[in-house]
Amino acid sequence: MNERGVYSFCMCPGGFIVPAATANGEVVVNGMSPSKRNNEFANSGIVVEINVDKDIPKFEHFGALKGLEYQKTLERLAFTSGGRTQTAPAQRLTDFVEGNLSRDLNPTSYQPGIKSAPLHSLLPKLIGSRLRKGFEAFGQKMRGYYTSEANVIGVESRTSSPVNIPRNENLQHPEIYNLFPCGEGGGYAGGIVSAAMDGERCAEAACV
Numbered sequence: 001m002n003e004r005g006v007y008s009f010c011m012c013p014g015g016f017i018v019p020a021a022t023a024n025g026e027v028v029v030n031g032m033s034p035s036k037r038n039n040e041f042a043n044s045g046i047v048v049e050i051n052v053d054k055d056i057p058k059f060e061h062f063g064a065l066k067g068l069e070y071q072k073t074l075e076r077l078a079f080t081s082g083g084r085t086q087t088a089p090a091q092r093l094t095d096f097v098e099g100n101l102s103r104d105l106n107p108t109s110y111q112p113g114i115k116s117a118p119l120h121s122l123l124p125k126l127i128g129s130r131l132r133k134g135f136e137a138f139g140q141k142m143r144g145y146y147t148s149e150a151n152v153i154g155v156e157s158r159t160s161s162p163v164n165i166p167r168n169e170n171l172q173h174p175e176i177y178n179l180f181p182c183g184e185g186g187g188y189a190g191g192i193v194s195a196a197m198d199g200e201r202c203a204e205a206a207c208v
């Protein structure tokens with residue numbers, strides 16, 4: 001889709017959507033499931049790939065932190081459209097794709113609650129239109145996926161780091177001796193396993 005992927009991440013059967021903001025004035029959601037996976041809901045992050053060098057020219061003046069600033073605008077948007085609390089903006093899946101405000105929403109596992117909002121028009125086109133096409137494509141491939149019984153809840157904006165700290169072939173920062181940018185925050189992993197593997201590689205490199 002415009003050479004940018006739309007894919008599911010961290011599908012949690014029998015899990016919960018949880019608040020994951022780290023500062024005032026933002027709403028960030030994430031998903032998790034306890035080991036019994038016995039909650040009545042399932043959730044999954046749906047990711048739209050963003051190329052920070054091509055997709056967000058208006059943020060160019062933020063330099064290396066442009067992706068971070070873009071991420072913040074999405075999280076502030078979720079905060080204001082959710083009602084300026086940790087309540088998250090949401091829409092029924094079919095309403096999101098068809099461009100309708102939801103009159104009511106499905107029950108949710110997200111404890112702070114959800115509020116109907118026109119996410120289809122609030123999200124930047126770059127994200128919203130790709131998501132909508134992605135949901136339609138998933139629905140064509142998987143029977144039952146495209147349903148009004150699912151909520152779209154915003155925003156899961158921290159699936160990977162918007163910043164990439166440079167490192168050389170020895171995994172060290174090219175200018176700061178003995179600094180090993182590592183894991184998700186450094187821009188070298190996204191998720192538990194890739195972060196753990198990168199951590200192991202960096203630990204080995206630091207011991208040489």
Ligand SMILES: Cc1cc2nc3c(=O)[nH]c(=O)nc-3n(C[C@H](O)[C@H](O)[C@H](O)COP(=O)(O)OP(=O)(O)OC[C@H]3O[C@@H](n4cnc5c(N)ncnc54)[C@H](O)[C@@H]3O)c2cc1C
Binds near residue numbers: 010018020032191
């Ligand atoms: C609710 C939730 C559910 C998730 N579910 C999944 C999942 O199902 N599958 C999956 O693959 N991934 C999941 N993730 C993502 C996964 O947790 C991360 O990708 C992974 O933990 C990244 O590992 P990391 O070591 O790079 O960073 P982190 O685990 O964030 O570790 C960074 C560490 O640095 C410490 N730190 C930060 N700043 C400083 C400082 N200034 N000084 C000293 N220490 C500092 C922090 O306290 C932390 O311990 C989930 C994340 C969340 C929040």
